[in-house]
Amino acid sequence: MGSPSSPRLPDAYLAAGTSSFVDFVGEVAPELLAARHAGGGELEQAHATTIVALSYPGGVVMSGDRRATSGTYIAHREIEKVFEADSTSAIGIAGAAGIGLDLVRLFQLELEHYEKLEGTPLSLEGKANRLARLVRANLPLATQGLAAIPLFCGFDAVTQAARLYSYDVVGGRYEERHFHSIGSGSMFARGSLKNLWHSALTETEAIEVAVASLLDAADDDSATGGVDLVRGIFPVVARIDASGYRRIDDGELATHVGRILALRAEARR
Incomplete structure (x- = not known):
């Protein structure tokens, strides 16, 4: 036993406690969570836009454009809006960019913390429920117009199928x-998905449908970025299947984009 004056971790660090990282931080350092509701900041005024996700037999593809806007100007041309939540799931964000990125990092920590404590990952539905709780915690800022909305998808090891989840601000x-x-270009992207999706898509076809839907959204929504061939900026595209999360590299995307543009050019002749 050390002396009463010897350094000692707070009881919360030593107790069995909860498998929720958010609950743990709320007990040990609640001011860190309170900072999420402080508002303000230049980055939080930037807005992320269109995210799409679609299933195919054996997996799911998620893609997001790279543009962030602030009012009428482009705040960032290469922001990333699609992330690996863990090895079998992905999360995309639309809305207030700074808050969305904060939400993603907190969600990633939540999943990692649970797995370390319990020795097993959450079920896909359990992950979706944890994410809903984090979205709800942002409600005070959402009522001020600083909403960040996620789109979540992953491969369910139990059913051996892909699942997609959307959320509202509450x-x-x-x-x-x-x-x-989701996002400002979602109406146009969803119209494209309705026309292009079918139940027998291959992984390659699913990737091209995701990219094509973003191109359609960018064609009608000024806040959605398309493909910038001059700067070499491509959407972030990831696929998740039984083997896990894989981000599609820009070289592979360039091939897909070239094929999509060639087919569209041929159709206009």
Whole structure:
């Protein structure tokens, strides 16, 4: 036993406690979570836009454009909006960029913390429920117009199938069938997905459908970035299947984009 004056970790660090990282931080350092509701900041005024996700037999593809806007000007041309949540799931964000990135990091930590404590990952539905709770915690800022909305998808090891989840600003969680899109260009992207998606898509075809839907959104929505061939800027595209999360590299995307543009050019002749 050390002396009463010897350094000692707070009891919360030594107790069995909860498997929720958010609950742990709320007990040990609540001011860190309070900072999420402080508002302000230049980055939080930037807005991320269109995210799409669609299933194919054996997996799911998620893609997001790279543009962030602030009012009428482009705040960033290469922001990333699609992230690996863990080895079998992905999360994309639309809305207030700074808050969305904060949400993603906190969600990643939440999943990692649970797995370390429990020795097993959460089920896919459990992850979707944890994310709903984080979205709900942002409600005070959302009521001020600083909402960040995620789109979540992954491969369910139990059912051996892909699943997609959308959310509203109050943390409502909704499972989607086949495909979904969020953000300012979602209406145009979803129209494209309705025309291009079918139940027998291959992985390659699913990637091209995701990219094509973003190109369609960018064609009609000024806040959605398309493909910038001059700067070499491509959407972030990831696929998740039984083997895990894989981000599609720009070289592979360039091939897909070239094929899509060639087919569209041929159709206009």
